[in-house]
Amino acid sequence: MLDPGIKEAKYINSPETPVYHKGRHLYGIFENRDAVRRAGRAVLVEGELDAISSWQTGVKNVLAVKGTALTSDQVRLVRRYTRNVSLALDADPAGWEALERSLPILEDHQLNLRVITFPAGAKDPDDIAKSDPKNWRDLVDKAVGVYEAIVEETLARVGFQTGEQKKTVSERLAPVIARIKNPVEQDHWINTLAKRLEVSPDSVRRQISASKSGLATSHQPPATSHQPRAPRQETLSKYLLSLILQSRFPLPAGLGLRWLIPVGIRQILELYNPQLSLADFRAGLPAELHQLFDESALVELGPGPDAVSDTAWVETEIADTLRDLERLWIKQEIRDQKANPGLLSTLLARLNQLEAAEG
Known part of the structure; x- marks a missing residue:
């Protein structure tokens, strides 16, 4: 018999096997692919229950990544049906870290990314969709640009009143802004961050330059004459x-x-x-x-x-x-x-x- 006093986890991670690799699949891709095509956008959520609850509210262009780690195989699956993605991972530190880890993969495959942000106190899409279906539909429609979401979340979580807080914010956001390939978009976020932190844009640029050496060492493979192709x-x-x-x-x-x-x-x-x-x-x-x-x-x-x-x-x-x-x-x-x-x-x-x- 089940003990009613024991709180069960919402998800139980099953192990990978020689014939089943979670990172190669997206929950709902077969059933919802036509909805993704019609909407011209895929809504990516973390777990199966998030996808089911979203589908029940009418947001049917939804797929679940079966965890927080989005893989290149999963991105290739999405890209067959759309180049536009709205990401709605859980509103906790792990969810935001997963978002930042996913950025290079999504951008390498030339996908356009927006982020569905949650109201204060909301935990995940499953909870929002069950408690207020209309609110979930509105949040999906009001998804914001990925860099806007990351900048605003970091400022809200860390704060930016003291010198120490500003230092922490700049150290966390500099690697993110450094990866922006479009120079106009990158300059926009340099100026935006400088204004919010009440520092000069040159200060932000110096922080980005300092972070690039670390990015080059830790994220980029060694160059070879044949690698670009x-x-x-x-x-x-x-x-x-x-x-x-x-x-x-x-x-x-x-x-x-x-x-x-x-x-x-x-x-x-x-x-x-x-x-x-x-x-x-x-x-x-x-x-x-x-x-x-x-x-x-x-x-x-x-x-x-x-x-x-x-x-x-x-x-x-x-x-x-x-x-x-x-x-x-x-x-x-x-x-x-x-x-x-x-x-x-x-x-x-x-x-x-x-x-x-x-x-």
């Missing part, structure tokens, strides 16, 4: 190969094999015949390509077990992946072709077409 391009190339093999789609007409790395992917697709079974096609491949083929043919794809049977989903995924691959290739070519004005103009025009089609 490989990771994202290789991930997309392998994903495209998996989509084509598992769906048995013919090769897309607009595919440029030169966009793909490693070279083994190009070799497999040059030999690809959708009329053959996977087993027969594999048998005809050179032995050195078998491992790459096996990895691509067996990797789990999509929000559900039957995703590769969904023609519309596969076509959208292939088109989006091709666009991203071509855009990466063009950007690399632009860097390599600075001395050729004619080709540079052609590449820039094509890049603008891709950006316009995506927007």
Whole structure:
């Protein structure tokens, strides 16, 4: 029998297993993906109960990250359906720390992030949605920019009246502002923070400069001559190969094999015949390509077990992946072709077409 005097935890973390990795899944992605598409935005919450309660209020474009640690695999799942995310993690220090940890991952995947802030005393989306459904819907609609949310929360939590408080605020916010890539947006937050702390913008800039050395040491991998190009391009190339093999789609007409790395992917697709079974096609491949083929043919794809049977989903995924691959290739070519004005103009025009089609 259950002891009524024992307070049960809302969530019990289950261990990961060889076939189940929490960081590769989003609760509700299969059921709510159409709602995410229609809304043009995904609302990310922490736990399953948060997602269920939100859905019951009418906010159905909701997905749960199954914990506070948002992963690159989860971000790639979201990116299939929208580039816009509203994050609603728990209103506790762990939730805000998770938000700051998620920023580089979200920005690396070019997602637009807003934050749903909670009123004083509110704990999580589940509690708000159950006690006041309309309030939850309003909070979702009034989500604020991520940097505004982080700055305001830090000022409120730490305070900014004394010199010691201002020092703590600047030390905590400098690494966050340092990561802002757009110089105009970064300058805005430098000036905003300086005004709130009643210090000069140069003081904030010096603090940011000091923090950058620490960021470079602790967060950035060592530079190599090949690094700028490989990771994202290789991930997309392998994903495209998996989509084509598992769906048995013919090769897309607009595919440029030169966009793909490693070279083994190009070799497999040059030999690809959708009329053959996977087993027969594999048998005809050179032995050195078998491992790459096996990895691509067996990797789990999509929000559900039957995703590769969904023609519309596969076509959208292939088109989006091709666009991203071509855009990466063009950007690399632009860097390599600075001395050729004619080709540079052609590449820039094509890049603008891709950006316009995506927007």
